[in-house]
Amino acid sequence: MLNALTDNHGRIVNYLRLAVTDRCNLRCFYCMPEHGLNWLSRSELMSYEEMLRMCRVMAGMGIEKVRITGGEPFVRRGIMQFLTSLSKIKGINELTLTTNGVLTAPFVPQLKDIGIKSVNLSLDTLDANRFFAITRRDEFTNVMHTLEALLKHNINVKINAVVMDGRNTQDIAPLVELTKDLPVSVRFIEEMPFNGDSHQFNTLQWDYLRILEEIQLHYPSIQKIADPAYSTSYNYHVPGHQGNVGIIAAYSRTFCGSCNRIRVTPQGMLRTCLYDDGVLNIKDALRKGDSDDEIKMLLRDALGNKAKDGRQAELQRHDIHESMAEIGG
Structure with a gap:
């Protein structure tokens, strides 16, 4: 691959997950405390201009795919103008x-x-009351309107559902049932320790194997299908259904060997792994006046010291009680 960016383990890195804000209009208990977080000030956030410059530099190094995350991207003012500009960058x-x-x-x-063909929609339950209990907000109807609008405009939808013991395991089968009549991919995600709180995340009750067993209990005919290159999910299909099912071992971290992604947090911190502490402050480099070539050198150095997998990255960090909104979902 021309201009391929590789890490120190020989893996091609061509995918950036960019968080544009830490703010969110929900308060999902597995992501942040009920009172929210100490939100970043505007000056602490990367500006849109800084993010666009960073993405142009990265595109010149082989980054081909960009996923915009948060927090919730649509709470940041001017997001559509930014997405429009980003969609025009050569190489993305x-x-x-x-x-x-x-x-x-x-x-x-x-x-x-502007050419967005796929959207990941966070939806942990199809029950309005459980939605309120999980998110602490009464917004279920608006989320379902978004799902309807995405399907109406033929945008591929991946529904992300975090599986939580005692909270929404009864929703696993109904969410799979969505794939019968809708062309959606429902992906069940292991719960992770990034809740923005100080309480200890102990043992995972619902790992990817238990989630699969629960699905098979209701859909014994479900079949394994091929996983795309760099896939973070194990993928399945129920015969006769329009959509597919995926299971993401986000805590078990079984997919690290094929990792092709990097993350940039809302304050411009590069994370070469979800579980690391952050390895390079790109925002500081930009504001210091570093040239594009200097930034490229910093990025290559950071990728040259990437942890082999999420377990190794976690061992090297100091705190694992951040919120996913601070890291970038």
Whole structure:
């Protein structure tokens, strides 16, 4: 691959997950405390101009796919203008985003117009009462309107559901049932320790194997299908269904060997692994006046010291009680 960016383990890195804000209009208990977080000030965030410059530099190094995350991207003012500019950067061939769907529905036609073909929609339950209990907000109807709008405009939808013991395991079968009549991919995600709180995340009750067993209990005919290159999910299909099912071993970390991604947090911190502490402050480099070539050198050095996997990265860090909103979902 021309201009391929590789890490010290020989893995090609061509995918950036960019968090544009730490703020969110939900308070999902597995992501942050009920009172929220100590939100970043505007000056602490990367500006859109800084993010666009960073993405142009990275595109010149082989980054081909960018996923916009948060927090919730649509709470940041001017997000559509930013996405429009980002979609025009040469070398970025795939632009996607992850959203909770609360504010997204009105923007769906514009997302389609700028070429966004796929959206990840966070939806942990199909029950309005459980939705409120999990998110601490009464926004279920708005999220379902977003799902309808995305499907109406033929945008591929991946529904992300975090599986939580005692909270939403009864939703596993109903979420799989969505794939019968809708062309969606429902992905069940192991719960992770990034809750923004100080309480200890002990043992995982629902790992990817137990999730699969629960699905097979209700859908014994479910079949394993091929996993795409660099896939973080094990993928399955129920015969006769339009959509597919995926299971992401986010805590078990069985997919690290094929990792092709890096993350940049809202304050511009490069993380070469979800579980590391952050290895390079790109925002500081930009504001210091570093040239594009100097930034490229910093990025290559950072990738040259990437942990082999999430377990190794976790051993090297100091704190694992951040919120996913601070890291970038």
